[in-house]
Amino acid sequence: MDTEYRERSLQYWERTHEEQDYDRDSIRVDDWLEPFDDIIMGTTRPILDLGCGGGNDTLYLINKGRQVIACDQSERAIQRIRKNFPEVMETKCFNMLDGLAFADASFEVVIADLSLHYFTGKDTSFIISELQRILVPGGYLLLRVNSIYDVNHGAGQGREVEPHLYESGAGTLKRFFDEADIRRFFKEYKIEYLKEETMTRYKLEKKLYRVCVRFEKGE
């Protein structure tokens, strides 16, 4: 990715996490992971929350008694996670564009909630291949990404840098997926669940895809 986009994204998210000075009690957990509770409860390994932000999903997993490794590019987000969730097993601050800082086949379950839609096609494919690398064969990736119908949050707005990838007002990149995009990006995985839906966590409704894919190689 262009280093300017990378730098702007970091600044944007550091600023955002600085402004949202939330504590544990104010974090709203939504129920999107519930259909996957068998998967979440079935692993004996820690679960990776990739692009954890304020920790909505980290909290969901902690409430289920799971061991969590929470990661983000934002130092501020990671500091807040440590303060709000002392139970977190580990935190790591790194940029996904540099690869995922874990050994091959480290995880049975990875969660990437609203964190994989900020990249060019090339970078998205790279990060997805890295996810494949750190998952065990048969491992699951649970994710949500923007839908092309997410007009309340920028879909179709700003300069189109690539098909379905826009430069937002803040000068950062935002991708909006349709079903064909998801099937193409995750062609190496088995798609177990794929559904477009509306999320009400934010002030304005958000259209997104909820997805569960399984890395099957080696089975």
Ligand SMILES: C[S@@+](CC[C@H](N)C(=O)[O-])C[C@H]1O[C@@H](n2cnc3c(N)ncnc32)[C@H](O)[C@@H]1O
């Ligand atoms: C919309 S927030 C989602 C936070 C959380 N997963 C949730 O659903 O509430 C996106 C998060 O992805 C992180 N992120 C974006 N690009 C990243 C990158 N290149 N490397 C690591 N984290 C990144 C941001 O810092 C931000 O915290």
